[in-house]
Structure formats: C-alpha cells, structure tokens
Amino acid sequence: MRVVKKAEERRNEILDAADELFSQKGFDGTSTKDIIEMVGIARGTLYHHFKSKEDIMDGLINRYNDRLLKAAKEIAKDKSIPAIERIIRVVMAVNLINTGGTEVMDHLHKPQNALMHQKIQKSIINKLTPILADIIRDGIEGGIFKTPYPYETMEMALAYTNTVFDNDMVEMNKEERKARIQAFIFNIERMLGVESGGLKCFNRIFDIENEA
Template sequence: MPRAHRPTAQRREEILDAAHALFTTKGFQPTTMEDILRVVGIAKGTLYYHFPSKEEILNALVLRIVGQVEQRAREIAASSSPAVDKLMAIMATMRVKETETELVEQFHAPGNAEFHLLSITAMIEHLTPVLTDVVAQGVREGFFTTSRPYDAIELLLSASGILLDHDILDTGPDKLSRRRNSLIWATETLLGARPGSLSILMEADS
C-alpha cells in the first residue's frame, strides 16, 4: 500500500535510504527501480518525479556522502584548534565511515566509472574551500607561508584522489608508501611548511 503523503525532502531521503540499503546488499547493477519502489512503497510516478533513473539515485548518494563529509569538515574548521590540528582532523573525516564503505565500493565496480570519478571530483570541489580557510589560518599562525592556498589545496586534493586510489593506479604496499611520502613532501612544499613538519599527516592517513 502506498505510504501517506510526505514532504518532498523527506520522501527524497526515504528513497535514498532505501536505495543505499539495496545497493550495498544487492549491488548497484542488479538492483532495479522496481526493487526500490517495493521497499519505499510509493507510486512509480512519485519515484520517477524525484529520480528519473537509477543512475540519478546513485549520483545523489555520492553527493550526499560528500555533503556529510563537508559538513563535518566545516565543523572542525570552525573550532578554535590550531590549523595543523584541523588539517589532520579533516583528513581523518575524509575517510568514509564503515557504514558507507560498502556503498563506496559500488562506485568502484565495473561499469560505474562515472560515479567513481564523481566521488573524487565532488570531494575536491566541496573540500577545497574548507581546507583553504584552514591553510589561511595556518599562514596567520606562521605555520604555512603560501600566498596561493586555494590553488595549493586544489592541486593536493586532485593528486591524492588519483595517486592513492587503487582502482586508478597500482597501489601495492611499496608504491603506496612512496606516494604518501611524496604527497607529504608536496604538501609541505606547496603550503610553505618547514620540511618534516607535516610528517605526522602520514600517521593520520594510515
């Protein structure tokens, strides 16, 4: 039986929650729009009004996860902590929670390359402004010296999104360790930090 009328935003979240559960248990490709309809219990027209396709639903789930990470990052950035502590905390929060791990695996599944790319580019777009403010704070504190914090962060997030992704590049233990060390070096260089001062970020990323 169709459910009672709900506000548009609430109905949209119900659809996303149902799709999240199905995609992580059944898989994205095997799940059908009819499967989602049965779980949510709404009319077909209502589902297609919110999301014209299954791909649109996964797209929205990608952006929802990134939005949640951005919210947590903004809360950290608004705290009274030193910039380097904020940087470490935001890096930690960028790692998806265990409850999201199985869904993220669907972004990496064969045939889902566009969602994988979206997860990387959306994280760059949403986190760059937040981290730029943190770096600007670090410049005021004398920890960083860069005059181009936005450009530096955008480059660093782009590089890490590619270099540390095992679906894009071979990330065997030796290569992964070397790339992490290279990213620490690049971060110190681009942000104008003292060499070795950000080695602690290696621990935060392990």
C-alpha cells in the same frame, strides 16, 4: 487513508532505504522491489522520483557529497582545533570509506560510472580546496605555515591525492603506495614551509598503521 508526503521527504526516505540495503546486500544484490517494500510505496512513486536503481545511487552519491562537505566546513571553522589537526579531520571527514560509504565507493569505481566518479572528484577539488586554504591561512597567521600560495598548495595536494591515490588511475602495490605517501608528505611539508617531520601526523589520513 493514504499518506501524502512532500517530494523531498519521500525522496530522502527512498535514499535512506537504498543506503541501508546497498550496505547490507550490495548494489547488485538490491532490487528496486526491495527498496519499494522497505519504504512501503507504490512502484510508480519510486519512478516518479528516480528513473532507475542507478539514478537512486547517483542521488545517494550527491547526498553523501553534500553531507561530507557540510561536515568538513563545520570542522574547518572550529578554531579551537589546531590547524594541522583540522586539516586531518577535514580530509578524513570527506572520505566515504570512513563514513560507511563503501558500497558507494565500489559503485563509483565501476567503468560505467566514470562520469559520476569524475563529477565527484571535480566537486571535491573545487569545493574542498577553499575550505583547506582557509585553514592554511589560519596556520600562516599562527606561524605554523609559511607559504604565499595557500589555495594553490591545497589545490595541488587534492589534485594529486584524487588521482595518484585513486585505485583506478595509478596501479601500485602496497610498498609503492607507502613510498608515494611518504613522498607526498615530504613535499607538502616543503610547500607549506614546515620543518621536516612536522606533518608526519598526516599518515593518519592514509591509515598507514592499519595497512602495515
């Protein structure tokens, strides 16, 4: 007897299979036939939900984006975590590399996917800024931060990190990257009214230790 599943359930099965195969074999090394065989569906069923393998990747990227932002919101609202630590955890939560999305990141950085890459960056800046701004407001109430511009400061920080620290936008060697990270932290401390060295822990976001 043929099993009929809801469209959303079937779509997620396809995305789950693609996610696993892309991580094992890479995007280019995975065929739609591989995905079809893993899910156990007809080719027509796959193309009913997705037009192409690229369309599947786009769906996977959007799903990652939704899940990461949901995780960020959960962390942000947990006021038992100190404000500075919450900021670090929120930012690390939306980093695809930290969540096993290396193949997705590689795909996003291909020239032909520039529009999708831009879409993700836009979503991160627009949706993550208010989440971080709320944490800053909590920190202001707690006497940790001193700034009249919590939203604008976080918007500036995200805009900078999403361009300068994006491998496609600014070319730099390891030493230049480390210098920019330190300059970024130095200036964020001043923008948030924190004493010099007060946000040194932000180095965790950039994984300075592992790079060294």
